[in-house]
Amino acid sequence: MLESGAHPTRHRTSAVKVGAINIGGSAPIVVQSMTNTDTADALGTAKQIQQLAAAGSELVRITVNTEEAASQVATIWEKLDSWGCNVPIIGDFHYNGHMLLDKYPECAQALAKYRINPGNVGFGRKKDAQFSTMIEKAIEYDKPVRIGVNWGSLDQVLLTEMMDKNASLSTPREAEEVMREALIVSAISNAEKAQEIGLGKDKIILSCKVSGVQKLIGVYRDLAARCDYALHLGLTEAGMGSKGIVASTAALSVLLQEGIGDTIRISLTPEPGGDRAKEVIVAQEILQTMGLRSFTPLVTACPGCGRTTSTVFQELADSIQAYVRAQMPVWRENYPGVEDMSLAVMGCIVNGPGESKHADIGISLPGTGETPTAPVFIDGKKAMTLRGDNIANEFQTIVNDYVIQRYSS
Helix, strand or coil: CCCCCCCCCCCCCCCEEECCEEECCCCCCEEEEECCCCCCCHHHHHHHHHHHHHHCCCEEEEECCCHHHHHHHHHHHHHHHHCCCCCCEEEEECCCHHHHHHHCHHHHHHCCEEEECHHHCCCCCHHHHHHHHHHHHHHHCCCCEEEEEEHHHCCHHHHHHHHHHHHCCCCCCCHHHHHHHHHHHHHHHHHHHHHHHCCCHHHEEEEEECCCHHHHHHHHHHHHHHCCCEEEECCCCCEEHHHHHHHHHHHHHHHHHCCCCCEECCCEECCCCCCCCHHHHHHHHHHHHCCCCCCCCEEEECCCCHHHCCCHHHHHHHHHHHHHHHHHHHHHHHCCCHHHCEEEEECCCCCHHHHHHHCCEEEECCCCCCCCEEEEEECCEEEEEEECCCHHHHHHHHHHHHHHHHHCC
16 A cells, blocks of 8 residues: 555556657556547547547547548648647548548558557458458557457457366366456467567557456556556446546556556547536546646635535536636647646635635635625735635636646746
């Protein structure tokens, strides 16, 4: 067990470069996401990639499943480049990736990385040849590859062989244990096969995705103990809303605290009309609340109680968090270190002043039934008191002025 407040020692993995992003080795843990647009819609896909990148996604994966999709990948990259968005794009291939990469060289070149699922790369005698073709294309275009095994599409030949062998033992293991072993064997054996073909170890990332929290923890503990490839973490299907957030946080936090994982994705089912970038924000907040990385100033706010039946502090906390996130694309470029700034929005006088003093900037409202009179604390000292109906806008101005004053290079 780690001591309270200690940072985990990272599992030692090989370093991989994806575009301009470093993964593994001593590099920070990388956040990635995936579009849910039709890749054949080049403009729509490029816009969503840009939105995800603006939210903080450092890699974005797209589906490349048809000739129409493959033919638009270079166009997508060109649009992003013209907009000044240089986020690396990953191609997600299943079943026909060997054909698409061969037929559309501009697609193969535009992508920063290929994702290959060994269970869906081909079947029967064609499997090895089609896997080899994809690896050879990665070598030709100098691209890294994620060999991503998934329990929903596990190599059935391998699984059957391992199940049969297990059944012949005098004390066979549980079927779930055999499946977990098959995931790991598939990932490592295919990585070794890629290396035999000629792909460097510094071009390989592995993942073994399942949907259960405890299963994911078990699989990755075993995988990390048996290889030093860079590892991508994530539940294969986390679910919707709070369930998906809680499941992802529970699984990834355990592994990250044990030093396992070099890049993460939170595979949330989007709510109807919801923002795709939510999965990026959740990934960032997991890493930031664990003290592993900083992305944006986080707002500490009290949960509310009978002293705070007024919604003033709730609205203020929501508006300041939204304001900070909206400003981050500009702040990130102009004010290095601003992501470490701490803010507090408190609802009453019980803990409000104390919490506000602990933050870089804090504001404490008086509670229910009183005219809004809110002391503001800056760097632990009371700086001013805001009153009236314009507190939110005034507080935003104070925050912005503080950023400019403290974080200007």
